[in-house]
Amino acid sequence: MLKAVLIPRRLVMIFIALGLLVLCFVYGRWDWLLVPKYQKLIATGVWNTVSLLIITMALGMAMAIPLGLAQAAGPWYLARPAQLFCGLIRGTPLLLQLFLLYYGVGSLFPGIPGIRESLFWPILRDAWYFAVFGLSLSVAGYEGEVMRGAFKGVPHGQLEAAKAMGMPRLTLFWRIWLPQALHRVLPTLGGETVLQMKATPLVAMITVTDIYAVSNRVRADTLIIYEPLLMLALVYLSITGCIVALFWWLERRIPTRTA
């Protein structure tokens, strides 16, 4: 690793990059970073962005597995709806989906009597749940397609061998099919997680206070334009770095046996 950096050419590049950073820091306005109010907001924002990412990736993958399975091996009455769902999610912009979910559903509330006294009201009034729901559906749509390929890609011989051994269908799924399919998607999962992270700032459009919303607040309060955006870029770069490192570590831990 270090050897790759210690080439004169790269040292010059690092030097220039550092110089640019210092210039940004010296000539930019960063005093807002010292205000406790904003520090607290930034911490909340980063926390919301990261937890939104983790929750929606987990929920989305949980939905993607049955979606992929239905498309790869399900009867037509399961395969067709699953296909339709993936097509709908993949064919329309996430921003539009979020608007439809949050404001579209919200516009129906005044017409439903008693909704504000109902059990679900705390969820229905909170944008956070709509963001979680919308982003999870998005992961499900994209990963459902990926899982379809992964399920189909598991060698037939493996499944036939298990069947021949008299393995019950459910055990076969949990022990053979699913682990091998997941193993196939693992190398792409890091990239998909980065893509999902890049989708999270859209939730600010439906009033969720993620890190993007926080930078907007700083921009609005201080009328500083570029510095909060630069901070944002740095935050997202760091999160990407963490994701890449995490998956690199994960991939090394899981032994590669299948071809």
Add this chain to the structure above:
Amino acid sequence: MQSLGVLGASTLDLLAFAPPGWGATLLRGLWNSVLIAVGAYGLGLGIGVAGAYGKLYGSPWVKDLLAIYTTLVRAVPELILILILYFAVTDAVNQMIMAFGGGRIEINGVVAGIAVLGVVQGAYSTEVLRGAILAVPAGQIEAARAMGMPAGLLARRITLPLMLSYAIPGLANLWLTVTKDTALLAVVGFAELTQATRQAASTTKAFFTFYAAAGVLYLILSIASTFLFSRAEKWARRGQRRTGD
């Protein structure tokens, strides 16, 4: 129940092409979206071809700089890149011109949109095309070199046609991405389809009708382009099938 009524009888009136229907406004938005998508896709492809060649055959400096470009663009959300490029780049262009003693120029929304999304697309195109060029059998290129074919002709006659079949699936995905990314320009207020829909919805309060209608328009665009790209892939693979027979 009033809001449910909006869904029923008056939906067609709201979507009619002639005012007071908003159909024409939505279609204008769609046209803007397609225009920007085509422009950004083209620009992205241009950057991609140059970037892929640079990454494969460029000097070490070029390779490293391109690596920085593709990594940065692919690690930061498009929304933030759009804001940074939209404000910072137009600002920089103006500052530069003013430094030369000129006055401000106005950069129109379509051009700014194309430039911004094109730069983002360029990073992804670079990777797709680089992969595709690498997939071209080395023997083909070596054979052409051995025959003394000049580099430009080699690229035009051998590498580009051969890599096209490998590149098309990736490029098809990028096209679908850019059509959806145009929606992000709603955030800077550009009147593409999502922004037009948002305005129609908030003026008429028929949120469901308009967001659903826009969804259908995006879907039609996506289905039509998927069809065209699969045709294109078949066309690009025509030579390979014959050799396979």
Add this chain to the structure above:
Amino acid sequence: MKKLAFATLAALALGTAALAEPVKIGIAAEAYPPFASPDASGNWVGWEIDFINAVCKASEMECAITPVAWDGIIPSLTSGQIDVIMASMSITEERMKTIDFSDKYYNTPTVIVAAKGAVATPDAAGLAGKIIGVQASTIHEAYVNAYFAAGAAEVKVYQTQDEANQDLAAGRIDATQADSIAMDAFLATEAGTACCETVGAVADDPAILGAGVGAGIRKGEDDLKAKINAGIAKILEDGTYDTITKAYFASSIYGG
């Protein structure tokens, strides 16, 4: 040589541009009735649109109305995508640090509008424990953060006032703070009448709420500022301003 060529090219482009290019008047790309909202044929209509056209005519400028996102309207001005902001923007100290303003052209009170019976008084006590919605990058966002945020359950930030109103009607927020006239327009709609009421005007704080609405201009462009001020003065004097106002409102909105 290259530099010279570039400069000539730029000058050439600009020389022709300066003759033909109209002044780009930036408005917020959102429905903000009765000041500015899009109609079904894609035109913008409203009091402020009529006002812009009148000012441009009075000061003999060729203007092009350019919608941009409210949230980025000041960066759009400073980065040169628009030349003037005329989007119901209040003249405040904070904004004066970044941009310049023309004379004010209207001034209306700031009010709290809430779900019926939800909020008793338009102050910190009345809003304690409530969810308040405000539009991003407005004086209202600044005011609510300064006075009400500490006691409120939550402050939700919307990209457009219309979306805040939408959530107020849906019952997701208890109250919103905004311009009285814009809120009157909302309260006159079916959804607004059904759900909400004006609680009252908030206590004035000129440092945050500013001194009326003016046109935003880049710093140092004094010619443009003088032209716009002259235009405003002229239509105030010759009665055009009153004619436009009468078409939309029962009383004057010029304010004190």
